[in-house]
Amino acid sequence: MSFINYASREINCKIVYYGPGLCGKTTNLQFVYQKTSPDAKGKMISLATETERTLFFDFLPLALGEIRGFKTRFHLYTVPGQVFYDASRKLILKGVDGVVFVADSQEERLDANIESMENLKVNLEEQGYQLDKLPFVIQYNKRDLPNVTSMEELRSLLNPNNVPEYEACATTGEGVFETLKAVAKLILMELKKGGAGGGAMG
Amino acid sequence: MSSSHSSTFVMYDEELRKINMVSEKLLREANAKVIFLVDKNGQLITSVGETEHLDTTSLASLTAGNIAATGGLAKLIGEKEFSILFHEGEKDNIHISIVGGRVILVVIFDTRSSLGLVRLRVKKASDDYGQIFEDLAKKAAQEDKDGVPSPFAEITDDDIDNLFS
Ligand SMILES: Nc1nc2c(ncn2[C@@H]2O[C@H](COP(=O)(O)OP(=O)(O)OP(=O)(O)O)[C@@H](O)[C@H]2O)c(=O)[nH]1
Ligand SMILES: [Mg+2]
Numbered sequence: 001m002s003f004i005n006y007a008s009r010e011i012n013c014k015i016v017y018y019g020p021g022l023c024g025k026t027t028n029l030q031f032v033y034q035k036t037s038p039d040a041k042g043k044m045i046s047l048a049t050e051t052e053r054t055l056f057f058d059f060l061p062l063a064l065g066e067i068r069g070f071k072t073r074f075h076l077y078t079v080p081g082q083v084f085y086d087a088s089r090k091l092i093l094k095g096v097d098g099v100v101f102v103a104d105s106q107e108e109r110l111d112a113n114i115e116s117m118e119n120l121k122v123n124l125e126e127q128g129y130q131l132d133k134l135p136f137v138i139q140y141n142k143r144d145l146p147n148v149t150s151m152e153e154l155r156s157l158l159n160p161n162n163v164p165e166y167e168a169c170a171t172t173g174e175g176v177f178e179t180l181k182a183v184a185k186l187i188l189m190e191l192k193k194g195g196a197g198g199g200a201m202g
Numbered sequence: 203m204s205s206s207h208s209s210t211f212v213m214y215d216e217e218l219r220k221i222n223m224v225s226e227k228l229l230r231e232a233n234a235k236v237i238f239l240v241d242k243n244g245q246l247i248t249s250v251g252e253t254e255h256l257d258t259t260s261l262a263s264l265t266a267g268n269i270a271a272t273g274g275l276a277k278l279i280g281e282k283e284f285s286i287l288f289h290e291g292e293k294d295n296i297h298i299s300i301v302g303g304r305v306i307l308v309v310i311f312d313t314r315s316s317l318g319l320v321r322l323r324v325k326k327a328s329d330d331y332g333q334i335f336e337d338l339a340k341k342a343a344q345e346d347k348d349g350v351p352s353p354f355a356e357i358t359d360d361d362i363d364n365l366f367s
Contacts, residue, residue, distance in 0.1 A: 001210060001211055001243060002210045002211070003210065003212075003241055003243075003245045003247075004211070004212045004213070004353075005212070005213040005218075005247075006212065006213060006214045006215060007213050007214060007215045007217075007218035007219075008213075008218075012245045014243055014244075014245075042257065042260065043257055043259075043260050045260055045263065045264065047267070056267060056271070057267065059244075059260070059263045059264075061259045061260075061263070064365040064366070065364070065365045067354065067357055067361050067362070067365065068353055068354060068356065068357060068361070069353075070353060070354075072365060075244065075245065075263070087274055088271075088274075090274075091267075091270040091271065091273075091274055092270075094242070094243060094270065095241075095242070095243030095244075177366070181366050184362075184365070184366075185362050188354065188357060188362050189362075191210075191352060191354045191357075192352065192354045192355055193352075194210060194352045194354075
């Protein structure tokens with residue numbers, strides 16, 4: 001749920017990175033953080049375990065610039081991918097404006113990707129959202145590794161609706177900004193459709 | 203808009219002024235250091251008091267996470283939500299409550315105040331906030347019904363591309 005502040009002329013949107021454990025969600029945010037100039041970003045917060053697994057969420061606020069006199073701010077969140085953190089994932093999805101699904105391209109993670117995608121749909125529906133209606137993009141991460149599933153197969157299993165999709169290597173940053181830009185664009189297009197009052201605090 | 207969930211939370215000058223007046227009053231009467239209001243999704247609405255050295259964006263996100271997590275806990279034990287949270291530090295304390303159903307009110311105070319006083323004043327201010335947020339919701343719904351166009355109705359692909367250049 002985006003927040004249009006006419007008083008401060010700001011618009012805030014929430015983007016959630018979803019996907020199976022260790023697929024590279026946190027790495028995506030870390031790369032964005034490293035490559036963004038200090039005046040365009042806030043602090044990155046990571047609520048993680050001692051072994052650097054996301055425990056609750058990562059949070060990165062970005063200020064991208066102005067559109068029609070409104071400062072655009074995007075709040076990037078990651079969910080914890082490990083299966084047993086499902087309750088936390090549901091909480092992070094609340095108020096989401098756009099979703100990035102980060103798939104782990106490694107062969108042995110194929111089932112985990114499918115399971116996570118199903119889990120995303122179920123958790124969204126539980127809160128009255130439909131994935132097909134949300135700004136949504138898919139990133140096939142870890143394309144640098146030798147044991148990856150072919151793009152054709154990933155596509156047919158994970159992207160039946162042909163949403164924008166990107167190959168990536170989050171550790172080097174390949175595809176990271178393309179992915180972010182794509183989802184941000186879809187969110188802004190969605191806002192374009194809405195009215196000034198938007199229907200307020202549903 | 204297409205579904206109730208894609209709806210937008212809006213804030214206008216007039217309501218923001220009113221909200222800040224309530225906050226300033228609460229700040230004085232509760233002897234607090236900082237007061238801020240956060241949308242349940244973690245977006246900062248407004249803050250008053252000694253905010254210069256505070257990372258209010260981070261505070262807003264963590265507060266909402268905190269409320270979301272305790273709300274999850276509440277449901278598990280059959281409660282609707284815990285409407286007040288209190289964290290005690292060595293010098294500073296945080297009092298968190300929910301006003302008007304979906305807005306989080308955060309009061310930071312030190313030894314110049316007390317939990318009892320903060321509680322009392324927050325309770326009083328909550329009704330004022332609640333009323334303003336209710337009016338705000340009505341106003342936004344009305345504008346939506348009247349078909350007031352979104353300020354973003356005219357954006358172009360170029361506008362969006364320029365954001366990333
Ligand atoms: N080779 C390679 N490794 C990657 C890539 N992206 C991430 N990694 C590594 O994968 C591991 C897990 O990455 P994270 O970003 O922590 O994964 P996550 O999705 O946040 O995991 P959870 O927090 O458990 O959900 C780290 O060691 C990363 O360095 C990639 O594109 N290629
Ligand atoms: Mg992570």
